[in-house]
Amino acid sequence: MTADFLSQLSKDRVIAVVRAPEIPDAAALCAALRAGGIRWIEFTRTTPGLAAHLRRAVAEDGDGIGAGTVMTGEQAEELIDAGARYLVTPGCRPDVAKAASAAGVPVVLGALSPTEVGLALDLGADAVKIFPARAFGPGYLRDLAGPFPDVPLVASGGVDEDNAAAFLATGARAVCAGSNVVPPSLVAAGDWPEITRRARAFTDSCR
Ligand SMILES: O=C(O)C(=O)C[C@H](O)[C@H](O)COP(=O)(O)O
Known part of the structure; x- marks a missing residue:
């Protein structure tokens, strides 16, 4: 599963991060993102009713759905029980890594410093999320890729159409598109066409 996870993520290169207080229909949101070319969709735990949203999304199409x-x-x-196909953490969380491994579910652990990247690897991370990426910029990922050339790094936090390509060019295997593509206000309003438009603009900027 890990090899599949990584090879697919390395090909698709974009994860949409949904952090929204109100989601009228998680399946419709996923369809809107897929229509804009994003098939990896991470629903975050600060979203009320997350497990129910995951169940709704996965019932329609579980491909690429994570927590x-x-x-x-x-x-x-x-969250694995609710259907999450992979897990993501903001930092190194040993118990999350253990639970994911026990269930055979890929895990992307968050890290910032080289020490944390090493810890994430020790904990069995399938990929390492560099968060908050905007604070250090694309050059920081290039620097990290020196000592960690084979580690799949995912840039997250403040990634937008203007910097996504630079993060991918300097060493990120994938980037996370959060509030730039999926702003809470558009989600709450169920404005799926605008979310599709933003997803398309973001994926186009990554080419
Ligand atoms: O640590 C987590 O759990 C995260 O999901 C990190 C950030 O919330 C997302 O990367 C979205 O960040 P923005 O693209 O800046 O909206």
Whole structure:
């Protein structure tokens, strides 16, 4: 599963991160993102009713659906049970890594410094999310790729149409598109055409 996860992520290169207080229809949101060329969709745990949203999204099409901002082993188990196909954390979370490994689900652990990247690898991360990427910029990923040439790095936090290509060019295997593509206000309004438009603009900027 890990090899499939990585090879597909390396090909698609964009994960949409949904952090929204209100989601009228998670399946419709996923369809809107896919129509704009994004097939990896991470629903974050700060979203109320996350497990129910995951179940709704996965019932329609589970491909590429994951859970983010996972902090504990218990949360990991609940979200895997709700259908998450992979887990993402903001930082190195050993219990999340353990629960993901026990369930055979890929995990992307968050890190910022070289020490944390090393820790994430020790914990069995399938990929390492560099967060917050905007604070250090694309050049920082190039620097990290020196000592960690084979580590799949994912740039997250403040990635937009203007800097996504630079992050991908300097060493990110994939980038996360959060509030730039999926702003909470558009999600709450169910403005799927605008979300599709933003997803398309973002994926086009990555070419
Ligand atoms: O750590 C987590 O759990 C995250 O999901 C990190 C950020 O919230 C996302 O990367 C979205 O960030 P923006 O693109 O700036 O909206």
